[in-house]
Amino acid sequence: MKKKDKLAIIQQHYPNASTTIDSFNKFIDFIEDVLDVEPSKVMMADSICSDDVNSIQYPARIQEFLGPFKMGGLDGFPFTGLTGMGAFASHVPEEGAIAIYFGPHIGITKDGTIGEIHRQGQSKNSGCCGAAKGALNKLINNLIAEENITELDYQMNIIEQILLNEKERILTANVPMKEATEVIYEAIEKRIEELVSVTKYNCKYLLLFGAIHINSDTDMGSFNEIRKFDVIDLKKGERKKYFDKKV
Secondary structure (H helix, E strand, C coil), X not given: CCHHHHHHHHCCCCCCCEEHHHHHHHHHHXXXXXXXXXXXXXXXXXXXXXXXXXXXXXXXXXXXXXXXEECCCHHXXXXXXXXXXXXXXXXXXXXXXXXXXXCCEEEECCCCCECEECCCCCCCCEECCHHHHHHHHHHHCCCCCCCCCCCCCHHHHHHHHHHHCCHHHHHCXXXXXXXXXXXXXXXXXXXXHHHHHCCCCCCXXXXXEEEEEEXXXXXXXXXXXXXXXXXXXXXXXXXXXXXXXCC
């Protein structure tokens, strides 16, 4: 299947989506051409879901960066917290940059079904993000108790609470799974900004690259729709928004 045909399927749900490879190539080109920083001096961190499909579908050119440091747990929420942010902030070259790619993920099959993908070697589709889909099902069936957070399933409980806080918005949406993903994106972005505000970085730039990460069937690859691209000049204390989409 040609790239344009794959994009046509994904863009039914996310009109501004591009392939992950294309978006990261542009991202790396920006770092080289606009910021004049070599990729080998960029510490990459990501806060995306720990789902194995995300590791498989990362584009090869990302290997030009240092890292990535893995911040994300279920559906990309930055569960490593302040300690994690501080850890990789201390690993970056002094004349380099930190780049943080963050956001939840969602599946779209090649027949356009949202919230699922067909994985290698399986006869049936499976949920993507499975955690978000599970939390949504519990939300629909009124099975999420307010402030119910346990040690045994801490990450899932946090995802459940995020959705519970926006219950009416999600359940009245045309596509609740898609809306739940937007709600989780907003929670991730808010937490990333909170962590950034109290972390010291000893480098030139901090780049915040937020997106809805979109997985598909094994032979389709992955995509994303950008939500945020901010560059913070740490020496000057200035932030520039190169992209900021509010849905």
